[in-house]
Amino acid sequence: MAGFLVLRIASLIPILIGASVVVFLLTRLIPGDPVLALLGMEATDEAIEALRIRFALDQPMPIQYLAWLGSILTGDFGRSIQSGREVFPMLTEAFLPTVWLSLAATAVSLAIAIPAGVIAATRRDTAADYSVSFIALCGLSMPSFWLGVLLILAFSIHVPILPASGYVPPGDDFLGFLRHLVLPALTLGTALAAAVMRMTRSTMLEVLDADYVRTARAKGLRQRTVIWRHAFGNAQIPIVTLLGIQFGQLLGGVVITETVFSWPGIGKLTVDAIFARDYPVVQGAVLLTAGLFVLLNLLTDVLYTLIDPRLRLS
């Protein structure tokens, strides 16, 4: 297991380096002078000169990249043009709300998707199966911001029982936190639920055909034990894999949902920074998200080797 972990982590290094090159190049693609883009129009001549030297802008591109990477690796993401604050603490502040939202969305999606998928699979080709499958396809086709807007219309405007936007830290007022969390979590959870449900259904269908399930039935075990212990137990690997991948994509969906509901996480921070042309913040937020995304993929791999030890050998 330790050897597998080391190998798997080592394989991340070229990808992370590649990702950092992409983010570096993107900041260089911005039309105009990158120093002005990073410092803002009102920067003093000294500040401009200092950044030019630190980023080695008179040197060739590869050296510029190394200089940039050096400052990123020491945790120096620069300062926000807009607020003058350091970017790193801004990222860590926005991190927690995004984590809450993602976890809540995952919980919502699992609570809907797993039972629905199992029902669809065990009643294959019945009206229940078709309805669940069609609803899932609708969920996949739903643009999340529209769902968000519809939920706001329904629960904040027509029947005003939930707040339409904003965030309360869970430590300050836990009930208020939950009330603000409901609509964004539903919005973000729906798309995820659709994908997980489809995967649950198709994996369960395969597993229900397996010999050990027939054996379990032949032993006279109760239907519930057969389905949940024997079949679902073995259907977990593809579901966990998909969940890992989807959870990463969730980080993208978070951008839209947080913007709709003014949820002060990484996504909203990114969008606000894009509009303010606050490039140091954009750069830091994109790097952080890509790093998280890659880590999540690693975690998925590790998790399913824990569930299925056979995978460690290959």
Added chain:
Amino acid sequence: MRALLANRRAALGALLVGLAAFAALFAPFLTPFGPDKPDFTAILSGPSATHLLGTDDLGRDMLTRTLYGARVSLLVGFLSVASSLVIGAMLGAVAGYAGRWTDAVIMRLMDVIFAFPSVLLALAITAALGPSLTNAILAIAVVNLPVFARIARAQTLVVRSLDFVEAKRALGFGPVNILLRTVLPNITAPLIVQGSLLFAMAIITESYLSFLGLGAQPPTATWGNMLRNSIAFLDLAPWMAWFSGLAIFVSVLGFNLLGDALRDALDPRNN
């Protein structure tokens, strides 16, 4: 029963996609209004006989803008998916056929694109290049590239070792000829299925970008920027939020249904 239902799904998908295509092609003939023409006597008026879906904050007819919005969505979907499919298929086929370091270099590059959540990367690309329709197409094409490349590579690995490819090689045909004439035609089916599903994704991503103000710029009507515009008027003019979102939903559902039906039809395991 399943086949019948699959047919019905495919038919529904084709109908919904057809509806969007019809709106895009014939928008000017379907409505007496111009998409960008303000009417300050009819600001934020609800659905009525004159304005079936109501008007927006500048008095522009929402039905007209929804119809014209189909143009942007389908154009972005088609151009981004087509270019990404062609380039991705070539990269993947070359990687799979050549193997060794060519394979390693191409696929590691694709892995790097995969290191970002796709919406976020599209966002970052359009933010860096500047918001415009062209850059939105480019960004969506780039984020889809690795999907097509991986499928093409996997298929090429299978096709490469088949007898008829071996035979062509033995006859002295060069790699370019074999790739274009023999490998590519044999790997297209799964690429097209994926293309249909990614067309749906592309429409959603485009709407996200224009929702955030990073797609086609106003006054061009896009479903995304119409929804964005509606947020400020949710309590005054809820109809502004209904139909642009519905249009996205319906056309995306159409492409998803078509893609699913195609996949079922082409997947031999289902027969």
